[in-house]
Amino acid sequence: MTALVPHSWLNSLGIPPWVWNPLSVSLHAAFEATIVVAVVGIALGYLLAKGRFPGRGAIETVFSLPMALPPTVVGYYLLTRMGGPGPIRNAEIHLFGHPLTFTFTGIVIAQIVESFPYCLRFSRTAIANVDPRFEQAARTMGLSGWRIAIFVTLPLARRGIVAGVAMAFGRALGDFGATLIVSGSVPTATTMPIALYNAVSYGPHRQAMVLALVQVSVALAILFGVSRLGKIRAW
């Protein structure tokens, strides 16, 4: 994974490759992870909020586990499951031709696992808090279950859902432990937090300072974006 725009452009803007490359990897991986997390997380959140079936609590607990675990533990299990001998590694080789550890796809998977609970929990809570009378009104209007979800429930829960997706994106972007263990800090799969860690460990210190500042700026931009999105009136 390399820069998303030509290096000559970045050089003309004065952005050095040691900033742009890890930022590009981070943004790209977090973006891909967030798409998966949003689609699956909102769908599962809807199911957990609206469904009446045994084991709902257990499902939510299992999927929320990465929130409570140190990221290094998550990374360890991903590394041993994805990289160690067994059916998961065999499936990776069958589908991709090689194991996914120490690759960009491995980073995306680590970020999906780490960020999924945020999207799931925010979405489930937001959907569960929608006033059920609006859904009843929609039923009297003849709307089917999926149309009620699309036209009534999800739009009414949008603020919580948007916040959850943004939190997941932020979590994916900022993940260090799981990503480091799964990616091994190979040059083509070095994210911003790993680049910062390398700069702190091996210098120069100025690089660490700039990388930290860029991450603070990105985090501020995300939070500002969330606050703006939270004010949207409708989809």
Place this chain on the structure above:
Amino acid sequence: MTAALEVAVARQIGEFELDVAFTAESGILVLFGPSGAGKSLTLALIAGLIRPDTGTITIKGHVVTDCAERIHVSTQDRRIGMVFQDGLLLPHRSVLDNVVLAVRQSSGRRARREVARSWLEQVGADELAARRPSSLSGGERQRVALARGLAGDPALVLLDEPLSALDLTVRRELRELIRRVIVSSGVPAVLVTHDAEEAEELGDVVIAYNNGRVAGRRSVKRPVCPEPRRGAAESTESA
């Protein structure tokens, strides 16, 4: 002639027991009684939002609930329209889009919008089409809710205390509108109220509820001329 609505249901909720039976023909049937008498519960049972413990409900000859036969047609498939006490307009959609969403009979977005616009015109709310529900007054909201309730070409329209949250002036104005629009639409209606004056003005038949039971039933005689006249109620039956 097939009755517009036949209800014979019982439902226990905690200490409260509802056990009612009545029929409705064309026009407006009013369920009248004090709060907690079971009127709104009856509407919820007719709408299919709640299931009765026992009994049957038939809308225009179609059995939609039959506990003995384990028949429970879903709310979506009952072809009803419903107007709620506080309108329950979807806050994230414009007035027009609220009504469009309820239109079932027309295929095509443009055709559905035309149907919705015509209903908004009939309730005098066509100028509100682009506005959000949050910017409407209580009376405007209920006009739109009435348009939405009728826009789906329902076999029966249910009105759950549609005027109780409004001030007296608006309430009187909307009574006339509700009666005129529903009568001209030809859709039979069941309206719940605890206001005696409202029951007299709106109903063709008034059923009195008390503590989960039908306490009386009477027809309201109305003049043939279009000008509505108040206080023309006459008791014809009692339970």
